[in-house]
Amino acid sequence: MLRISCPWCGPRDETEFGYGGQAHLKRPDNPEALDDAAWAEFLFLRDNPEGPFVERWVHSHGCRRWFNAVRDTKTDRVIATYRPDETPPEAAKMVLKGQEGGR
Amino acid sequence: MAQRATNLFSLARQALSHHRNWPRLWAAAEPRRHYQAIIIGAGGHGLATAYYLVREHGLSDVAVIERGWVGGGNTGRNTTIVRSNYLWDESAHLYEHSLKLWEGLTRELDYNVMFSQRGVLNLAHTVHDVREAKRRVNANRLNGIDAEFLDRDGVKAVCPGLDVSPTRRFPILGATWQKRGGVARHDAVAWGFARAASRLGVDVIENCPVEGFLIDNGVCKGVRTGKGEITADKVGIVVAGQSSVLAGMAGFRLPVTSHPLQAMVSEPIKPVVPCVVMSGQVHAYVSQSDKGELVLGAGIDRRNGYGQRGSFPVLEQEAAALLELFPAFSRLRLMRSWGGTVDTCPDASPIIGRTPIDNLFINCGWGTGGFKSTPGSGWVFAHTLATGQPHPLNAPFSLDRFTSGALIDEHGAAGVAH
Numbered sequence: 001m002l003r004i005s006c007p008w009c010g011p012r013d014e015t016e017f018g019y020g021g022q023a024h025l026k027r028p029d030n031p032e033a034l035d036d037a038a039w040a041e042f043l044f045l046r047d048n049p050e051g052p053f054v055e056r057w058v059h060s061h062g063c064r065r066w067f068n069a070v071r072d073t074k075t076d077r078v079i080a081t082y083r084p085d086e087t088p089p090e091a092a093k094m095v096l097k098g099q100e101g102g103r
Numbered sequence: 104m105a106q107r108a109t110n111l112f113s114l115a116r117q118a119l120s121h122h123r124n125w126p127r128l129w130a131a132a133e134p135r136r137h138y139q140a141i142i143i144g145a146g147g148h149g150l151a152t153a154y155y156l157v158r159e160h161g162l163s164d165v166a167v168i169e170r171g172w173v174g175g176g177n178t179g180r181n182t183t184i185v186r187s188n189y190l191w192d193e194s195a196h197l198y199e200h201s202l203k204l205w206e207g208l209t210r211e212l213d214y215n216v217m218f219s220q221r222g223v224l225n226l227a228h229t230v231h232d233v234r235e236a237k238r239r240v241n242a243n244r245l246n247g248i249d250a251e252f253l254d255r256d257g258v259k260a261v262c263p264g265l266d267v268s269p270t271r272r273f274p275i276l277g278a279t280w281q282k283r284g285g286v287a288r289h290d291a292v293a294w295g296f297a298r299a300a301s302r303l304g305v306d307v308i309e310n311c312p313v314e315g316f317l318i319d320n321g322v323c324k325g326v327r328t329g330k331g332e333i334t335a336d337k338v339g340i341v342v343a344g345q346s347s348v349l350a351g352m353a354g355f356r357l358p359v360t361s362h363p364l365q366a367m368v369s370e371p372i373k374p375v376v377p378c379v380v381m382s383g384q385v386h387a388y389v390s391q392s393d394k395g396e397l398v399l400g401a402g403i404d405r406r407n408g409y410g411q412r413g414s415f416p417v418l419e420q421e422a423a424a425l426l427e428l429f430p431a432f433s434r435l436r437l438m439r440s441w442g443g444t445v446d447t448c449p450d451a452s453p454i455i456g457r458t459p460i461d462n463l464f465i466n467c468g469w470g471t472g473g474f475k476s477t478p479g480s481g482w483v484f485a486h487t488l489a490t491g492q493p494h495p496l497n498a499p500f501s502l503d504r505f506t507s508g509a510l511i512d513e514h515g516a517a518g519v520a521h
């Protein structure tokens with residue numbers, strides 16, 4: 001079981017959290033201007049790296065707030081967690097540079 | 104035809120020497136410089152592809168390149184449920200084609216894959232479940248697939264161990280029943296295809312990770328591996344949980360995400376579960392192995408994960424779900440659990456076809472339920488590689504359905520991870 005540190009509540013068991021997939025996705029400002037390929041990309045294409053990944057979690061059985069985490073998908077080590085309104089920590093910035101959806 | 108792999112006499116003879124002298128099932132191959140076709144990944148799907156490329160399409164010069172060992176991926180880790188009762192026509196045709204191949208597979212490969220058509224129950228616990236189940240039975244029948252709807256007594260008659268009392272929290276109101284479904288021995292499927300392919304001259308190269316592609320002007324010319332560069336006219340990616348990683352090496356993205364999926368077995372007991380039992384509502388699926396162990400599959404861990412292991416609470420949930428169906432199992436001990444990495448697709452259907460790179464093809468996205476389609480998947484993918492075009496059976500499963508919007512949503516029939 002993972003131990004995940006909620007930025008507001010501190011370290012808790014994984015079972016208290018829900019998962020939200022890739023973080024920092026931005027809904028296109030002008031969806032009707034997109035062609036089918038660009039729209040499909042927004043709907044269906046997610047980064048799926050083996051290694052550090054910037055992702056969203058929600059503390060469902062706690063404060064019920066969303067936050068972001070950097071986790072290694074191979075080792076499951078949670079490298080950092082941070083609030084959505086915070087500037088991402090270095091660990092996240094490094095991953096985001098290579099992350100396609102992170103615009 | 105060379106001698107059979109196993110028979111009563113070879114078993115007896117090998118027993119006398121303590122099973123130390125069994126011959127290799129497939130030749131240990133080292134890569135040549137060039138092949139007509141390279142398949143990446145020696146799981147069931149990759150090996151089946153190579154087999155049918157030679158057998159059905161007459162290629163003479165094929166390699167399967169595997170970073171670990173034959174069948175060490177999801178093929179050797181799954182709960183082996185085989186059925187074809189999917190809802191939509193596209194899936195029904197594909198999975199049924201596969202089921203037909205299963206029915207002759209032991210003979211075709213001359214290797215016992217222990218395919219046991221003991222029947223598959225998909226339980227219905229609510230009025231809505233019942234409606235969905237009946238709709239699926241009707242859809243299956245229209246597609247020529249054997250399917251029946253059983254009421255509560257019918258379910259009890261097929262599997263007396265199930266608690267069908269109406270006082271359960273999730274009472275069993277009925278079930279779909281596919282008699283031709285069942286289970287097979289997963290390792291034997293990988294070994295049987297590897298042996299049969301090797302006998303047809305396919306090089307099965309283990310311990311050889313693919314680390315990149317040779318791509319020239321949008322055309323794939325081969326692969327870079329731990330054992331050097333190998334060129335090929337055509338390359339097929341069949342690596343399940345690693346699909347996004349390989350696609351990344353070739354410079355394109357896939358709509359799949361990789362998740363842990365776990366399974367476990369109990370201590371062996373006397374025969375008590377005569378068929379496969381699945382329930383999407385409580386999320387359990389169980390069958391009993393020939394050794395007597397209950398084989399139990401869990402749901403995916405929601406998070407992305409490549410570690411081939413999941414979290415304990417998922418197993419706990421699976422045990423709870425099993426006890427809802429079979430309270431009598433509450434004192435059974437579990438013997439071991441394990442995990443694989445499954446590549447799930449947004450519409451719970453696979454992707455089989457071309458990629459944005461010419462001469463590079465992909466077969467992935469089978470997620471939690473691709474064991475059942477091992478022979479069929481290899482068969483259509485071999486056609487796709489050999490002719491450069493999808494077979495009508497896999498044409499709807501192209502990568503561009505995510506752009507066109509022609510999704511094949513099988514979340515209902517896929518139901519539980521299986």
Ligand SMILES: Cc1cc2nc3c(=O)[nH]c(=O)nc-3n(C[C@H](O)[C@H](O)[C@H](O)COP(=O)(O)OP(=O)(O)OC[C@H]3O[C@@H](n4cnc5c(N)ncnc54)[C@H](O)[C@@H]3O)c2cc1C
Nearest residue numbers: 144146147148170176177178182184313443473474475521
């Ligand atoms: C716990 C569990 C239970 C399941 N239960 C069922 C079930 O009951 N019924 C059902 O139908 N399906 C089930 N499935 C799904 C099923 O196992 C898979 O869909 C199917 O086995 C996939 O086969 P494959 O040959 O595509 O992949 P795999 O068997 O995973 O083979 C892929 C191979 O590619 C190799 N590879 C990866 N990267 C590289 C590289 N860079 N270079 C070279 N080789 C590489 C891997 O080592 C691996 O051997 C289950 C899966 C799991 C994990």
Ligand SMILES: [Zn+2]
Nearest residue numbers: 006009059063
């Ligand atoms: Zn919290």
